Amino acid sequence: MWRRVASLSSSISSSFLAQTASRLNTWESLTTGIAQQAKGVIAPKEKTPFITFVLGGPGSGKGTQCIKIVETFGFAHLSAGDLLRREIASKSADGAMILNTIKEGKIVPSQVTVKLIQKEMELSDNHKFLIDGFPRTEENRVSFERIIGVEPNVVLFFDCPEEEMVKRVLNRNEGRVDDNLETIKKRLTVFQALSLPVINYYSEKGKLYTIKAIGTEDEIFEQVRPIFAAFEQTVG
Numbered sequence: 380m381w382r383r384v385a386s387l388s389s390s391i392s393s394s395f396l397a398q399t400a401s402r403l404n405t406w407e408s409l410t411t412g413i414a415q416q417a418k419g420v421i422a423p424k425e426k427t428p429f430i431t432f433v434l435g436g437p438g439s440g441k442g443t444q445c446i447k448i449v450e451t452f453g454f455a456h457l458s459a460g461d462l463l464r465r466e467i468a469s470k471s472a473d474g475a476m477i478l479n480t481i482k483e484g485k486i487v488p489s490q491v492t493v494k495l496i497q498k499e500m501e502l503s504d505n506h507k508f509l510i511d512g513f514p515r516t517e518e519n520r521v522s523f524e525r526i527i528g529v530e531p532n533v534v535l536f537f538d539c540p541e542e543e544m545v546k547r548v549l550n551r552n553e554g555r556v557d558d559n560l561e562t563i564k565k566r567l568t569v570f571q572a573l574s575l576p577v578i579n580y581y582s583e584k585g586k587l588y589t590i591k592a593i594g595t596e597d598e599i600f601e602q603v604r605p606i607f608a609a610f611e612q613t614v615g
């Protein structure tokens with residue numbers, strides 16, 4: 380498991396522990412209890428996490444391309460929307476609030492979404508994560524950085540004309556409560572107002588890879604492939 384903590388022998392040298400502590404910096408906030416355990420009993424995960432945020436409007440093809448990235452490059456796929464829908468299905472305490480928010484095309488409070496993502500990351504054996512459909516607002520982004528304590532290595536932006544996104548969503552046929560014209564219009568407004576600033580932020584940071592999200596799924600994946608191929612050697 381990604382953050383499993385194990386006991387280390389007390390004979391381990393202090394310089395090794397110092398190195399270990401330094402490597403753990405990025406992990407620290409992921410593990411609520413980790414600070415307390417830093418007194419000397421932490422085994423680090425072997426690999427540094429590699430985080431990709433997958434952004435784009437509703438119907439831009441994020442989920443579709445994530446499946447291909449998983450198949451080709453072995454990432455763990457965490458869809459924020461799927462995690463929220465799972466909460467609704469499990470009838471958790473937040474379920475009704477999440478359902479209403481999704482129906483309205485609004486954004487679920489960051490704390491709720493980040494907690495779900497955090498749990499999935501902690502449970503995963505993988506160190507390469509595709510976080511699909513998150514962050515959708517600047518507040519989401521700041522909240523992730525604060526709670527998880529890491530920044531993404533790569534941000535993909537599936538850039539798709541609105542007309543095409545609407546067509547795809549209306550044909551999606553997954554029985555989603557938000558795949559109707561009324562909600563889509565709201566979601567597109569939210570995307571423009573709240574999500575584009577996140578995309579601009581990562582563009583300014585030099586982390587953004589923009590994909591022209593029209594064409595066949597395979598054609599689009601041929602724009603995605605070289606991005607991950609370039610990182611493959613370093614990421615493992």
Ligand SMILES: Nc1ncnc2c1ncn2[C@@H]1O[C@H](COP(=O)(O)OP(=O)(O)O)[C@@H](O)[C@H]1O
Nearest residue numbers: 437438439440441442443547550551594595596
């Ligand atoms: N390149 C494409 N051309 C046409 N339809 C597509 C393409 N990529 C995905 N779709 C379809 O469009 C719908 C939305 O795709 P999806 O991957 O769910 O997008 P998102 O996760 O960004 O909302 C799905 O029904 C999917 O099968």
Ligand SMILES: O=c1ccn([C@@H]2O[C@H](COP(=O)(O)OP(=O)(O)O)[C@@H](O)[C@H]2O)c(=O)[nH]1
Nearest residue numbers: 437438459460480481484485486487512513
């Ligand atoms: O971080 C997130 C991700 C999703 N959502 C909600 O879940 C809906 C569906 O998100 P999903 O990513 O599944 O939609 P997609 O863009 O893939 O169509 C969004 O419109 C929001 O209401 C949210 O509030 N926060």
Ligand SMILES: [Mg+2]
Nearest residue numbers: 441442460512
């Ligand atoms: Mg999706």
